[in-house]
Amino acid sequence: MPIADLLDRFRPGASVYLPGATGESLALAQALAADPDRLRGVEVTSCLLPGMNGVDYAGLAPDARLTVFMLPAATRESFAQGRVRLLPLAYSAIARHIAAAAFDVAIAHVAPPDAGGRASFGIAADFSPIAWNAARQRIAIVNPHMPSMRRGSSIALAEADLVVELDGPLVEVAPARPDATARAIAGRVAALIPHGAAVQVGIGGAPAALWAALGDHRGLRLRSGLASEELLALADRGALASDGHVAGIAAGSEGFYRTLADRDLIRFADTRETHDAGRIGREERFFAANSALEVDLFGQVNLEWQGGRPVSGAGGAPDFAAAGIGSPGGRSITMLPATAKGGTISRIVARLSSPSVSLPRNLADVVVTEHGVADLRHASLDARAEALIAIADPTMRDVLAEQWRSLRTAMA
Structure with a gap:
C-alpha cells in the first residue's frame, strides 16, 4: 500500500x-x-x-x-x-x-x-x-x-x-563515553554484584562503564528494559549465562541490531513482563543499577528535574528499585557523581531541589558515588544521613553535616 x-x-x-x-x-x-x-x-x-x-x-x-x-x-x-x-x-x-x-x-x-x-x-x-x-x-x-x-x-x-x-533507517543510539568518575563508580558497583546475578542497567556514563567492569563475572543474566551495545563485549568475555536474557528494546547501532538477531542472544518482551516488579522480585539476586541527578540525606532520589525544569521521567527506575529490594539476595543501586558543574555543586544534598520525588525514601537501598558506597536499606534517619555525607565530595561534607544538624533540630 x-x-x-x-x-x-x-x-x-x-x-x-x-x-x-x-x-x-x-x-x-x-x-x-x-x-x-x-x-x-x-x-x-x-x-x-x-x-x-x-x-x-x-x-x-x-x-x-x-x-x-x-x-x-x-x-x-x-x-x-x-x-x-x-x-x-x-x-x-x-x-x-x-x-x-x-x-x-x-x-x-x-x-x-x-x-x-x-x-x-x-x-x-x-x-x-x-x-x-x-x-x-x-x-x-x-x-x-x-x-x-x-x-x-x-x-x-x-x-x-x-x-x-516503508524502507528507512532505524533509530540509532551512540554509545556513552564514560569518564574516569563514571569508571570509578562502576568499579564500586561491580564489586556489589555477585556471579550469577540477574542485572538491570540503565542509560548513561556510569551504566555504560558498569558493563565493562562486569567483564570478569560469570553467569550474569540480562533482566532489563534495555539492551545496549556494551552487552556484546560482555558476552564475548564469557560473563553472560548461556540463556535467560530478557529486554524490551535494544539501543545501539544498526550493526548491533543485526548482530543481536543473528546471535539470538535476547528474548524481547513487552513492558508488562520487563517491568513487572512482583515477578522480577521473586527471582533471586536481581540487581538494578540506575543513574540519578540528585540524592538527599533522607535517601530520596531525583531522576527527572534539573534547574527546576523537567528533563526526563521516572522511567522504569521505580519498578526496578522495588524489584531489587524484594528480590532474595538482590539490591537496588543508585549511581551518581558526587558533584556537578566542575565540582561546584554537590549532587548529595540535604533536601532535594526538585518539586517532586522520583524514588521515595522507602525505596532507598544502595547509593554509590566515586567516593564510596552508602547502604541505606536498614539504616535509621541519622545513619542514612551519615552514610550519604560520607560518600559526598570531601569539600561538601562539612556543609552537608551542618545542614543535617539544622534539619534534625527542626524535627524535635
Whole structure:
C-alpha cells in the first residue's frame, strides 16, 4: 500500500499510538513532517525518550497534541505552549495506561514477515504489542531494515487493517563515553554484584562503564528494559549465562541490531513482563543499577528535574528499585557523581531541589558515588544521613553535616 493510505488514517479527532524509543519509524516521521496538515486535530501518544527521539509531533501542526511520559528536548517548546501532555508514570503504569487507552489507531513498526506471515517487533517490543491489542484500527509498517528477533514479540500481518512497506533507517543510539568518575563508580558497583546475578542497567556514563567492569563475572543474566551495545563485549568475555536474557528494546547501532538477531542472544518482551516488579522480585539476586541527578540525606532520589525544569521521567527506575529490594539476595543501586558543574555543586544534598520525588525514601537501598558506597536499606534517619555525607565530595561534607544538624533540630 502507498504511504498516502497510511497518512489518510491521521484524521482530526483521532487518537493515534506511535512507537517511540528505538521503535520510532523515522520514515513515517519524515512523511508527517513533509505533510504536517495530516496531524491537525490528532492526539498522538508515544513513549519518546530523551537522547533517542528528536521529533516533536505536536509542533508539526498548530492543533496537534502529544502525550509523552518523559520529555525529550525536541518537545520542550510544545510542552511550554501546552500542546504536550506529560504523564509522570513509571513504566509499569505506562503499560496499564496504554492497555486501557483503546486508541483509534495503533501503528506497529515491524520486520518483514516470516513464511508463516508473522512479523517481529524487532528491536522494540516495549509498548507496541500492548497498544496493538487494544486499538480499533491496526496499521503495520514493514521496514526491511528492522531485524526479526526469533524470540521476540510478533504479530500476524493478517490481523492488520493496513500494511505499508516503508524502507528507512532505524533509530540509532551512540554509545556513552564514560569518564574516569563514571569508571570509578562502576568499579564500586561491580564489586556489589555477585556471579550469577540477574542485572538491570540503565542509560548513561556510569551504566555504560558498569558493563565493562562486569567483564570478569560469570553467569550474569540480562533482566532489563534495555539492551545496549556494551552487552556484546560482555558476552564475548564469557560473563553472560548461556540463556535467560530478557529486554524490551535494544539501543545501539544498526550493526548491533543485526548482530543481536543473528546471535539470538535476547528474548524481547513487552513492558508488562520487563517491568513487572512482583515477578522480577521473586527471582533471586536481581540487581538494578540506575543513574540519578540528585540524592538527599533522607535517601530520596531525583531522576527527572534539573534547574527546576523537567528533563526526563521516572522511567522504569521505580519498578526496578522495588524489584531489587524484594528480590532474595538482590539490591537496588543508585549511581551518581558526587558533584556537578566542575565540582561546584554537590549532587548529595540535604533536601532535594526538585518539586517532586522520583524514588521515595522507602525505596532507598544502595547509593554509590566515586567516593564510596552508602547502604541505606536498614539504616535509621541519622545513619542514612551519615552514610550519604560520607560518600559526598570531601569539600561538601562539612556543609552537608551542618545542614543535617539544622534539619534534625527542626524535627524535635
